[in-house]
Structures are given as structure tokens and as C-alpha cells.
Amino acid sequence: MEIDRRDFLQIAASLGLLGAVGGTNLFAGEAGKERIKKLSFSNVVDFEAKGKATILHICDMHAHIKPLYWREPSTLISAKNLVGTPGFICGEAFQKHYNIQPGTLDAYFDTHNDFSELAKKFGKMGGIAHMKPIIDHVKKERGAKNVLLLDSGDTWQGTAVALKTAGEAIVDAQNYLGVDVMVGHWEFTYGKERVHELIGKLDGEFISQNVIDNDPFSDDFEELIFPPYSIKEIGGAKIGIIGQSFPFTSTANPKKFTEGWSFGLRHESLQEYVNMLRKEKKVDCIVVLSHDGFSVDQELAKKVTGVDFILSGHTHDPSPDPIIVNDTVILISGSHGKYVGRLDIDIKNKKVVDYNFKLMPVASNLIPADKAGVDLVEKWYKPYNKELNEVLGTTKGLLYKRDTFYSTFDSLIGMAIEDEMKSDINFNPGYRWGTTVLPGGDILKDNVYEMTAITYPEVYTFDLKGEVIFNLMEDIADNVFNANPLLQQGGDMSRVTGASYSITISAPSGKRISDFMIGGKPIDMKKTYRVSSWGGNLQNVGENLDEKIIRPVYEVVSDYIRKNKVVDISMESNVKVLDMDCGCPVKGAKC
Amino acid sequence: MERRNFIKSMCAASVVAAIATPSSLLAKDAAKGKNVLTYDAAVAAITGGKAATQSDKIKLTVPEIAENGAVVPVKVNVESPMTDADHVKAIHVLSTKNGNARCADVMLTPMNAKGYFATRIKLAGTQDVVALVELSDGSFLTTAKSVKVTIGGCG
Numbered sequence: 072m073e074i075d076r077r078d079f080l081q082i083a084a085s086l087g088l089l090g091a092v093g094g095t096n097l098f099a100g101e102a103g104k105e106r107i108k109k110l111s112f113s114n115v116v117d118f119e120a121k122g123k124a125t126i127l128h129i130c131d132m133h134a135h136i137k138p139l140y141w142r143e144p145s146t147l148i149s150a151k152n153l154v155g156t157p158g159f160i161c162g163e164a165f166q167k168h169y170n171i172q173p174g175t176l177d178a179y180f181d182t183h184n185d186f187s188e189l190a191k192k193f194g195k196m197g198g199i200a201h202m203k204p205i206i207d208h209v210k211k212e213r214g215a216k217n218v219l220l221l222d223s224g225d226t227w228q229g230t231a232v233a234l235k236t237a238g239e240a241i242v243d244a245q246n247y248l249g250v251d252v253m254v255g256h257w258e259f260t261y262g263k264e265r266v267h268e269l270i271g272k273l274d275g276e277f278i279s280q281n282v283i284d285n286d287p288f289s290d291d292f293e294e295l296i297f298p299p300y301s302i303k304e305i306g307g308a309k310i311g312i313i314g315q316s317f318p319f320t321s322t323a324n325p326k327k328f329t330e331g332w333s334f335g336l337r338h339e340s341l342q343e344y345v346n347m348l349r350k351e352k353k354v355d356c357i358v359v360l361s362h363d364g365f366s367v368d369q370e371l372a373k374k375v376t377g378v379d380f381i382l383s384g385h386t387h388d389p390s391p392d393p394i395i396v397n398d399t400v401i402l403i404s405g406s407h408g409k410y411v412g413r414l415d416i417d418i419k420n421k422k423v424v425d426y427n428f429k430l431m432p433v434a435s436n437l438i439p440a441d442k443a444g445v446d447l448v449e450k451w452y453k454p455y456n457k458e459l460n461e462v463l464g465t466t467k468g469l470l471y472k473r474d475t476f477y478s479t480f481d482s483l484i485g486m487a488i489e490d491e492m493k494s495d496i497n498f499n500p501g502y503r504w505g506t507t508v509l510p511g512g513d514i515l516k517d518n519v520y521e522m523t524a525i526t527y528p529e530v531y532t533f534d535l536k537g538e539v540i541f542n543l544m545e546d547i548a549d550n551v552f553n554a555n556p557l558l559q560q561g562g563d564m565s566r567v568t569g570a571s572y573s574i575t576i577s578a579p580s581g582k583r584i585s586d587f588m589i590g591g592k593p594i595d596m597k598k599t600y601r602v603s604s605w606g607g608n609l610q611n612v613g614e615n616l617d618e619k620i621i622r623p624v625y626e627v628v629s630d631y632i633r634k635n636k637v638v639d640i641s642m643e644s645n646v647k648v649l650d651m652d653c654g655c656p657v658k659g660a661k662c
Numbered sequence: 663m664e665r666r667n668f669i670k671s672m673c674a675a676s677v678v679a680a681i682a683t684p685s686s687l688l689a690k691d692a693a694k695g696k697n698v699l700t701y702d703a704a705v706a707a708i709t710g711g712k713a714a715t716q717s718d719k720i721k722l723t724v725p726e727i728a729e730n731g732a733v734v735p736v737k738v739n740v741e742s743p744m745t746d747a748d749h750v751k752a753i754h755v756l757s758t759k760n761g762n763a764r765c766a767d768v769m770l771t772p773m774n775a776k777g778y779f780a781t782r783i784k785l786a787g788t789q790d791v792v793a794l795v796e797l798s799d800g801s802f803l804t805t806a807k808s809v810k811v812t813i814g815g816c817g
């Protein structure tokens with residue numbers, strides 16, 4: 072990236088540097104360029120330290136060991152009671168809530184606004200080689216023995232290199248970063264055996280109090296699968312860390328991967344561990360390392376007492392400020408390796424008396440890459456570079472994931488499936504991980520994998536009755552828009568291609584969807600439609616599955632882009648929200 | 663592993679009458695055949711029309727979201743001294759919307775030592791699971807919790 076003087080000033084202003092160093096002449100000339108580089112990094116890591124213990128937090132990296140572009144949502148719709156609350160804010164509403172100025176580095180990292188333009192200025196985000204200098208800096212400042220690195224999971228899955236090495240490349244990256252403790256969700260989609268193998272390769276610990284044996288005939292019936300907690304001493308204090316893996320793994324992902332394991336929120340046993348760690352193990356501070364989701368953890372904090380901090384994950388929210396519920400402080404550190412969260416804890420007389428938190432943006436252009444990290448990435452990519460660097464085509468507009476109902480990259484995937492499978496309607500999963508390709512950019516095979524790299528990538532084509540399709544949509548809508556966060560599963564709506572509909576978010580369960588059209592005609596409840604779907608469970612309820620045309624979704628999409636060379640995807644959604652006026656509503660459902 | 667052994671012994675000694683209900687995630691009209699018993703009729707058959715008191719003496723443990731609607735784990739734990747004079751006589755597990763609402767009945771005596779029962783039931787869709795408990799004095803206690811049954815599919 073070419074940074075001219077004007078950009079320097081803007082970067083400096085965005086980081087609040089001008090006041091700190093006073094006067095703009097500092098940034099003139101070559102010497103100024105060097106200075107801003109140093110200042111930029113120091114400002115990324117600038118922090119008001121508290122106490123003696125520090126926890127660094129990462130979540131939902133989705134195997135992005137290389138820097139990437141990742142655009143936050145431009146539509147984030149929720150049940151009415153949750154509109155405008157952290158976990159359900161985006162865009163300008165987000166900027167207003169957290170007092171972020173447009174056009175700044177924070178605005179680029181945290182919101183969708185002016186994304187393509189700011190991407191040119193600030194460059195890619197994340198990457199282990201850029202995360203490591205932040206971690207090293209904090210360890211140097213605080214003393215390595217006083218710092219923990221906790222990982223809320225969704226780390227092993229999400230890129231080609233993760234899929235092709237069955238997670239091993241990512242565990243290597245975690246060891247390089249120095250992950251001390253982790254929990255999981257997509258980790259489980261490598262299957263039980265592989266999960267145990269990878270944990271064997273991990274230098275840190277994998278903990279979960281909410282995964283238990285589910286086989287009544289096994290000797291370990293109702294026994295824990297993983298250690299439920301870990302106790303660490305940092306800064307002279309005893310920290311009890313309790314693990315919460317994703318409670319709804321067995322409904323969100325195929326059951327075959329975790330047959331015999333049972334998941335769940337299990338807040339009652341969580342409470343027992345909290346009490347036990349306090350009374351018997353005499354810990355000074357309780358941390359729940361969680362993959363429950365940001366809004367679920369806000370509910371959890373109402374049900375469980377005695378937890379000092381919940382380090383959340385799953386819903387991919389960057390939350391610059393902590394949420395406090397009944398004396399429990401809840402933090403979440405974004406996704407895709409975009410941030411390293413720093414939590415300093417001051418403990419006196421066996422009690423947390425003060426803390427400070429900051430999301431440190433992993434701005435790859437402001438943080439010089441660590442050589443060992445670059446080498447590690449190169450080592451794991453090398454065998455696959457030829458395949459992954461193939462330019463399949465280019466895109467006219469912005470290709471992005473996220474958003475509640477529709478995104479351009481999902482639309483491209485849907486069009487590719489429609490083109491090959493010739494079905495009436497296609498379903499794409501509403502995952503919140505993926506990638507972003509800038510307007511005019513090349514689409515690499517690697518990018519397609521970033522959107523689809525799962526261990527069950529098959530596109531299935533089968534029959535479903537209109538009535539079943541409609542009920543499915545209502546069922547999925549209830550998982551996304553339920554007023555009770557405990558009954559949400561933390562994803563976005565499944566994307567449909569070949570169809571359109573309207574939705575009333577605040578309508579009761581089963582009555583939200585209207586005006587459902589397939590192929591431009593109102594849905595016929597009695598008619599049988601041909602349906603294609605990947606990444607979900609829909610094929611299990613379908614009939615006449617065509618075994619002959621099953622193919623991995625990344626091959627279907629790659630072929631389509633190769634064939635078309637240039638793709639031009641509409642930014643217009645095929646879903647109309649009837650009771651909200653904009654994509655990023657503020658409290659009270661106003662825009 | 664006291665708890666595990668206890669659960670195992672409970673399984674061995676159980677007098678479970680789990681009534682199979684044909685269930686499907688999507689079938690709204692499950693079980694219109696012979697095996698039909700509405701929730702109200704099932705409660706009336708158990709209580710003989712006596713009122714059941716809502717009680718937090720019953721601890722009903724069910725998942726918020728069923729991992730599998732065909733095997734939903736249910737645990738009922740009733741606070742009781744389990745003496746001859748004061749004990750849990752029966753624990754009934756019901757569902758509000760299954761074709762046959764009566765899922766399991768278990769009879770207890772003071773010899774059971776605990777007013778505890780665990781089983782798995784089928785649920786034909788999102789609904790309440792109800793524990794209905796008969797005490798030795800002939801009175802009834804009840805509590806309910808909602809369980810969501812969904813095809814899922816997010817991440």
C-alpha cells in the first residue's frame with residue numbers, strides 16, 4: 072500500500088495520535104513515515120494497564136492465519152426486544168453507540184460503512200504474523216508469566232489450508248501464538264477422533280463443562296468428554312477458567328460428527344463449577360471461556376452467579392465496550408483474527424477490584440509482520456499454493472458474506488448451484504464466517520474455500536413439498552428471530568436462491584413469512600419442488616435424492632466463476648422486511 | 663462416581679412405560695391414529711380431576727433446544743424425605759402437544775430413597791414437557807418447561 076502524507080494524517084487522526092504528539096509536521100517526509108509506523112503500532116497496543124494479571128482473548132478466527140478483508144454486516148435484524156442492543160447493532164447505529172468517527176480505522180474494522188474505500192487505505196486485517204507482535208508486546212510489558220491467551224473457539228475451520236490438513240495447520244498456528252486454553256464448535260466437525268488427535272497436538276488445553284457422554288450403554292454415560300475447567304496463576308492470582316463449547320452443536324452441524332456426545336447450555340452444572348472453584352479451589356477470579364454467543368451469554372449471566380468475566384464467542388461481534396449483567400463482565404473480540412482483546416485484571420484480597428479492556432485491531436499495514444509467522448503460513452500453504460492461487464475470475468462489485476438475509480457472495484454461490492443443478496430453489500447456510508473480495512478484485516480458488524471450506528461440502532438435490540419448504544423457513548426464522556436469546560442459535564437466515572419472500576420479524580413463531588414466491592410464482596403448498604442445499608440438514612427430510620450429481624460446493628462455485636470470468640452480483644436482497652425500515656436499526660426499531 | 667451409579671441403578675430398576683409417539687419434525691398432524699390422548703385427558707386420567715399445585719419442589723431438567731426430537735432427556739427430581747408418612751408416590755412425564763401426551767409413568771416407594779426419575783421421550787415438535795407428581799397424601803404437584811424442537815442449521 073502506498074501511504075501518502077494525507078493518508079498518514081488520516082491514520083494518525085483515526086488513532087487519536089495528533090493530540091498525543093501535537094503538530095502535524097511530525098509526519099512530513101521520510102522520517103515522518105518511519106515515525107507514523109512506530110506510532111501506529113504503539114497506538115494499536117496503547118493501553119491503560121490495571122493490576123498484575125492480563126488475559127488476551129481471541130475468538131472465531133475461522134482458520135484465517137493469513138490477513139484478509141472482512142466486512143461487518145450492513146443488515147443485522149433481530150427480535151424487537153433486542154434491536155439496538157450490543158450483539159444486534161451495525162453500521163451507523165454501531166458507530167453512534169460506541170462513539171466511532173466515520174472514516175477511521177475503528178470504523179473500517181467495526182462497520183460496513185465505506186468499506187471498499189477504507190480497505191484501500193488501511194489494507195487487510197488479521198493474520199497470525201500480525202497478531203503475534205501484539206501478543207509479544209503485551210507479554211513483554213506485563214511479563215510472560217502474567218499473561219494468558221484464551222481462545223473461544225471456531226478456530227480450526229474456515230479455510231482451505233485448515234480443511235486440507237484436517238485442522239493441523241491451525242493447531243500449529245495456535246501453538247505459535249501461544250494459546251493457553253480453548254473451547255470449540257466447528258472444531259467438532261472434524262469428528263470425535265480427529266478432535267482428540269488435534270487436542271493432542273495443541274500445546275494448550277481444551278476445556279468444556281457442557282459436553283458429556285450421551286451413550287446410555289457406555290461406561291462413561293453422563294461423564295465429561297473434556298476437562299471442565301483449568302486453574303491458572305497469573306499476576307499472583309488464581310484464575311479459574313470454565314469452558315463452554317457451543318451448546319447447540321448437535322443441531323447446527325451434522326450429528327454424525329459427535330454421535331454419542333451431548334451438548335447443551337448446562338447452566339446448572341456451570342453454577343456448580345463456579346461454586347466449587349470458589350469454595351474448594353479458592354480461586355480469586357472466575358472466567359467463563361465461552362462459545363455460547365454474545366446474546367446467549369448475556370442471558371447466561373442472569374442465570375449463573377459468581378462469574379467475574381465471560382469471554383464470549385460464536386456471534387462474531389466486535390464489542391469495543393464490555394457488557395455488564397449482574398456484576399458479570401461480558402466481552403467478545405470479533406472474528407477472523409481481526410482483533411486481539413486485552414483484559415487487565417486487578418485482584419486484591421481475593422476479589423476483582425478493577426479491570427480494563429480493549430479490542431486491539433490487527434491492522435496488517437500498521438503492524439510489521441513477525442517473520443516466524445510468515446514462515447509458518449508459507450510452510451502450510453506451500454503444497455496447495457498452485458491450486459489456491461488460481462484466479463477463477465473477477466468481480467465487478469463487492470463480494471461479501473454476513474447480513475441477516477442476503478449477501479453478494481452467498482448470491483454468487485446460489486447462482487452457481489442453480490446453474491449446475493437446475494433446481495427450483497436453493498438453500499445456502501447462514502454462516503457468519505467467510506471472506507470479502509473488493510470491487511474489481513480477482514476471485515481466487517482460496518476465496519471460494521474461505522466461503523465453503525467444511526468437512527461436509529456436498530451439494531444435495533432432492534424433492535420437498537411446498538408446505539415443507541415453507542415450514543422450514545419458519546423454523547429457521549424462529550432460530551434467528553426468537554425473542555428469547557436462549558432459543559436462538561446465533562447464525563443468520565439461510566439464504567434462498569430462486570425464491571423471494573417478505574418477513575415480519577415481530578410476528579409470532581410460524582407466522583413471520585409471507586408472499587413466498589418460487590420462480591416468480593406464489594408457493595404451492597401441495598406441489599413438489601426440486602431443491603438443492605449444502606451445509607445443512609435439509610436433505611434428511613427430502614425425497615428422491617439424486618446421488619449422481621452430488622459435488623462439493625467449492626467445485627461447483629469455482630466452475631461457475633471460471634465459466635463466467637466476470638461476475639456482477641446485485642446488492643439488492645430478495646427478502647423484504649415488513650416491520651423494519653433499515654438494515655441497522657437503533658433501539659425502538661427506528662432507523 | 664456416586665451419581666453415575668445411582669443413575670445406572672435407576673435405569674436397572676425402572677418401571678418405565680415410555681409410550682412411543684410417532685414423531686416427525688415437520689408433521690403437524692402426527693398420531694391421529696389409535697394412539698391418541700390429549701394433554702388434558704391425560705392429566706385428568708392421572709389426577710382424577712384433582713387440582714395439581716405448581717411447585718418448585720420439583721426440579722425438571724430438560725434441554726432448551728432438543729439435540730434430537732426423538733430422544734429428549736428428561737430428569738425429574740422431587741424434594742422429599744421419602745419416609746412412609748411423606749414420600750413421592752408417582753412421577754408422571756407428559757408432553758403438551760404429542761399425539762399421546764402421556765410419555766412415562768413411574769411408581770415409587772420409600773425404598774427408592776429419592777424422588778428421582780430420568781428417561782428419554784419423543785417430542786413431535788416444540789412444546790412443554792410437564793412433570794406431574796403424586797405425593798403419599800394424595801396431593802399432586804406439577805411443573806413444566808418448554809423444549810424447542812428444530813431442524814437447526816446455522817453456524
